[in-house]
Amino acid sequence: xxxxxxxxxxxxxxxxxxxxxxxxxxxxxxxxxxxxxxxxxxxxxxxxxxxxxxxxxxxxxxxxxxxxxxxxxxxxxxxxxxxxxxxxxxxxxxxxxxxxxxxxxxxxxxxxxxxxxxxxxxxxxxxxxxxxxxxxxxxxxxxxxxxxxxxxxxxxxxxxxxxxxxxxxxxxxxxxxxxxxxxxxxxxxxxxxxxxxxxxxxxxxxxxxxxxxxxxxxxxxxxxxxxxxxxxxxxxxxxxxxxxxxxxxxxxxxxxxxxxxxxxxxxxxxxxxxxxxxxxxxxxxxxxxxxxxxxxxxxxxxxxxxxxxxxxxxxxxxxx
Amino acid sequence: xxxxxxxxxxxxxxxxxxxxxxxxxxxxxxxxxxxxxxxxxxxxxxxxxxxxxxxxxxxxxxxxxxxxxxxxxxxxxxxxxxxxxxxxxxxxxxxxxxxxxxxxxxxxxxxxxxxxxxxxxxxxxxxxxxxxxxxxxxxxxxxxxxxxxxxxxxxxxxxxxxxxxxxxxxxxxxxxxxxxxxxxxxxxxxxxxxxxxxxxxxxxxxxxxxxxxxxxxxxxxxxxxxxxxxxxxxxxxxxxxxxxxxxxxxxxxxxxxxxxxxxxxxx
Amino acid sequence: xxxxxxxxxxxxxxxxxxxxxxxxxxxxxxxxxxxxxxxxxxxxxxxxxxxxxxxxxxxxxxxxxxxxxxxxxxxxxxxxxxxxxxxxxxxxxxxxxxxxxxxxxxxxxxxxxxxxxxxxxxxxxxxxxxxxxxxxxxxxxxxxxxxxxxxxxxxxxxxxxxxxxxxxxxxxxxxxxxxxxxxxxxxxxxxxxxxxxxxxxxxxxxxxxxxxxxxxxxxxxxxxxxxxxxxxxxxxxxxxxxxxxxxxxxxxxxx
Ligand SMILES: Nc1ncnc2c1ncn2[C@@H]1O[C@H](COP(=O)(O)OP(=O)(O)O)[C@@H](O)[C@H]1O
Ligand SMILES: [Mg+2]
Numbered sequence: 158x159x160x161x162x163x164x165x166x167x168x169x170x171x172x173x174x175x176x177x178x179x180x181x182x183x184x185x186x187x188x189x190x191x192x193x194x195x196x197x198x199x200x201x202x203x204x205x206x207x208x209x210x211x212x213x214x215x216x217x218x219x220x221x222x223x224x225x226x227x228x229x230x231x232x233x234x235x236x237x238x239x240x241x242x243x244x245x246x247x248x249x250x251x252x253x254x255x256x257x258x259x260x261x262x263x264x265x266x267x268x269x270x271x272x273x274x275x276x277x278x279x280x281x282x283x284x285x286x287x288x289x290x291x292x293x294x295x296x297x298x299x300x301x302x303x304x305x306x307x308x309x310x311x312x313x314x315x316x317x318x319x320x321x322x323x324x325x326x327x328x329x330x331x332x333x334x335x336x337x338x339x340x341x342x343x344x345x346x347x348x349x350x351x352x353x354x355x356x357x358x359x360x361x362x363x364x365x366x367x368x369x370x371x372x373x374x375x376x377x378x379x380x381x382x383x384x385x386x387x388x389x390x391x392x393x394x395x396x397x398x399x400x401x402x403x404x405x406x407x408x409x410x411x412x413x414x415x416x417x418x419x420x421x422x423x424x425x426x427x428x429x430x431x432x433x434x435x436x437x438x439x440x441x442x443x444x445x446x447x448x449x450x451x452x453x454x455x456x457x458x459x460x461x462x463x464x465x466x467x468x469x470x471x472x473x474x475x476x477x
Numbered sequence: 478x479x480x481x482x483x484x485x486x487x488x489x490x491x492x493x494x495x496x497x498x499x500x501x502x503x504x505x506x507x508x509x510x511x512x513x514x515x516x517x518x519x520x521x522x523x524x525x526x527x528x529x530x531x532x533x534x535x536x537x538x539x540x541x542x543x544x545x546x547x548x549x550x551x552x553x554x555x556x557x558x559x560x561x562x563x564x565x566x567x568x569x570x571x572x573x574x575x576x577x578x579x580x581x582x583x584x585x586x587x588x589x590x591x592x593x594x595x596x597x598x599x600x601x602x603x604x605x606x607x608x609x610x611x612x613x614x615x616x617x618x619x620x621x622x623x624x625x626x627x628x629x630x631x632x633x634x635x636x637x638x639x640x641x642x643x644x645x646x647x648x649x650x651x652x653x654x655x656x657x658x659x660x661x662x663x664x665x666x667x668x669x670x671x672x673x674x675x676x677x678x679x680x681x682x683x684x685x686x687x688x689x690x691x692x693x694x695x696x697x698x699x700x701x702x703x704x705x706x707x708x709x710x711x712x713x714x715x716x717x718x719x720x721x722x723x724x725x726x727x728x729x730x731x732x733x734x735x736x737x738x739x740x741x742x743x744x
Numbered sequence: 745x746x747x748x749x750x751x752x753x754x755x756x757x758x759x760x761x762x763x764x765x766x767x768x769x770x771x772x773x774x775x776x777x778x779x780x781x782x783x784x785x786x787x788x789x790x791x792x793x794x795x796x797x798x799x800x801x802x803x804x805x806x807x808x809x810x811x812x813x814x815x816x817x818x819x820x821x822x823x824x825x826x827x828x829x830x831x832x833x834x835x836x837x838x839x840x841x842x843x844x845x846x847x848x849x850x851x852x853x854x855x856x857x858x859x860x861x862x863x864x865x866x867x868x869x870x871x872x873x874x875x876x877x878x879x880x881x882x883x884x885x886x887x888x889x890x891x892x893x894x895x896x897x898x899x900x901x902x903x904x905x906x907x908x909x910x911x912x913x914x915x916x917x918x919x920x921x922x923x924x925x926x927x928x929x930x931x932x933x934x935x936x937x938x939x940x941x942x943x944x945x946x947x948x949x950x951x952x953x954x955x956x957x958x959x960x961x962x963x964x965x966x967x968x969x970x971x972x973x974x975x976x977x978x979x980x981x982x983x984x985x986x987x988x989x990x991x992x993x994x995x996x997x998x999x
Contacts, residue, residue, distance in 0.1 A: 525918065
């Protein structure tokens with residue numbers, strides 16, 4: 158079975174904008190990415206990492222400078238029409254809708270652009286309005302909608318052609334928490350239907366909540382790909398131990414262990430020990446237990462910590 | 478066949494979009510007093526030039542020419558309304574859809590030639606008689622056909638131009654107004670096309686307005702039906718020619734934008 | 745005065761960069777071409793001066809109205825109107841200065857128009873009474889600013905008037921006799937057109953380009969000045985009223 162999305166040495170550069178001197182901006186510097194069918198892949202990276210550029214290339218809006226990219230086996234450069242028919246695109250923000258039309262009219266128009274007409278079109282539009290919870294507002298102008306409602310309409314728009322692959326570029330940017338929760342619910346349903354999703358975000362919690370796998374990207378380079386949990390585990394060397402009721406001399410002993418990068422007492426009295434190897438963690442635990450400390454736990458780093466660590470120290474993890 | 482059904486569906490829903498825009502910017506009241514009033518005043522302005530020249534034939538020429546011109550003025554709004562798409566931020570989404578951009582934009586601004594035809598017909602049938610330009614009942618049906626033909630074929634010219642300012646919306650009013658002023662000067666609106674040197678005449682002959690207006694003048698002069706049909710056919714042919722150019726221009730624009738990343742959410 | 749100068753400079757810089765200005769400066773010569781063609785075709789070389797002057801007045805009028813229409817309402821939609829009101833500067837003066845900057849810039853189209861008559865039409869329009877021309881242009885620009893400030897206030901007090909903005913062009917070109925002198929209009933329209941400062945400006949500008957001596961120059965200049973001042977006074981009054989409303993309600997809620 159081929160991957161739903163596949164890129165090989167995908168590179169995209171832009172001429173440097175005036176005023177920044179000559180040269181070029183490398184938005185994507187040779188990206189190899191494979192997304193298996195039916196999975197939700199998060200693309201996590203800070204602003205300017207190259208996420209939107211990748212989405213644009215996959216949705217045929219932008220040409221690669223070099224390298225290849227394909228969607229369901231169709232090359233984005235040459236089999237444009239086939240790619241367009243198999244993907245749905247949702248770019249974040251509340252722009253890109255016709256404010257003077259109703260949600261129904263918006264969807265009818267986009268449906269027409271995706272080859273639907275007649276009975277099939279109206280059935281599809283009704284279904285989608287129902288699904289994103291806009292049936293009740295189907296006759297109102299989009300102008301007056303809240304950001305969350307607009308974003309749900311965007312998602313419906315992206316689904317109009319019943320695409321197997323959905324590209325979501327920061328779909329929840331600017332949404333309030335309730336809207337985000339509803340939105341994630343919808344994403345869950347979409348995966349249950351076996352669609353492949355590529356979702357970009359700069360929000361760790363979002364990636365952790367909805368993605369099967371997360372790819373970290375920065376400066377146009379993919380840094381790592383794994384499940385949110387394993388990505389964190391790959392940094393298990395960075396585990397830390399937290400304990401209460403530790404005497405000062407024990408803390409001093411902990412600090413002296415090799416493999417302990419840092420041990421300190423927080424304001425509440427709790428001691429936090431950062432280790433750099435699994436062996437060191439065992440030693441720390443053994444020492445604490447022998448000192449009679451029972452209130453202790455080991456903590457895996459959150460995806461956020463991994464992210465900060467990787468982006469902050471690019472030398473650590475370069476293999477995707 | 479399937480392609481035709483699909484394209485007509487795209488045109489239909491795009492036109493619904495156009496109609497919604499039109500409804501949002503005009504009420505019946507503001508269209509009649511704001512827009513129609515302004516256009517009738519423009520025709521009247523040039524009619525008085527005819528009165529100043531003191532020649533009945535000149536007066537007639539100016540009244541008919543400027544009455545028909547009103548539909549061109551409005552039709553050229555397609556340039557501005559197409560570029561509004563960049564402001565709304567739909568260009569990258571349209572570009573990702575499996576459809577020719579030109580068909581979307583063809584439906585998108587169709588409110589202008591429709592409303593423009595109405596304005597021109599009111600000018601011809603209701604205002605022109607005040608300056609001694611009368612129509613017999615048998616001439617009216619011909620006008621009702623020829624004015625929309627002129628407006629729609631000119632619409633293709635506007636569509637072509639709009640491809641060039643789709644991503645440079647700052648220039649949109651400049652381009653549309655300059656375009657209609659050039660047409661006003663050279664297409665036989667104010668002075669016969671013969672007035673101009675030959676290179677200007679050859680440009681004029683590619684513009685649908687030149688032929689549509691000639692057909693309407695032929696109707697007024699009770700010229701043989703063949704003459705009228707000949708001119709109308711030329712207007713139609715020019716319109717189709719410009720439409721083909723517009724389709725090409727939009728494809729080129731899309732290709733250009735795929736290379737340069739010109740379609741963005743705008744600001 | 746200093747406030748006037750600063751506001752003038754600010755708007756001049758803004759206007760020079762605005763697409764509307766470019767627009768007017770590009771369309772004015774095209775109008776000249778149209779008008780010159782009509783007069784040439786009718787073998788009326790005597791109308792060349794008319795063809796040169798009309799586009800100038802059209803630029804003056806349309807650019808001033810565009811700016812006026814935008815000025816107050818844009819400040820308002822940006823929410824800066826309230827801030828502006830809070831500054832010690834006299835707001836009517838600011839508005840007047842800004843519109844004057846626009847009208848001054850638009851007189852550049854006279855040069856363009858003159859050049860178009862010269863090439864391609866080969867007509868050298870002679871300025872027979874340069875001082876009259878100068879005074880008339882200066883006073884007209886000021887009168888235009890006065891009229892436009894009244895318009896800008898009107899747009900705020902009566903937002904529906906904004907939808908009619910389009911219709912404030914050609915009816916006034918007609919009433920103002922900018923191409924066809926008012927004497928060609930029907931008898932009953934003439935008194936009305938005498939209330940539009942443009943009708944005095946256009947007549948006097950044409951006199952300035954005609955070899956015949958200018959008669960009644962001072963009274964005619966005075967008429968422009970008086971009508972301009974009247975517009976200015978009405979505008980000032982209305983702006984003051986708007987400001988009072990802002991101060992008492994704290995905002996300019998749409999009416
Ligand atoms: N059209 C463009 N011209 C020049 N540089 C661009 C263009 N589009 C993106 N870039 C640059 O490419 C890099 C990646 O941008 P983007 O893909 O938008 O990042 P992200 O979506 O991750 O925030 C940034 O440095 C950005 O400035
Ligand atoms: Mg982005």
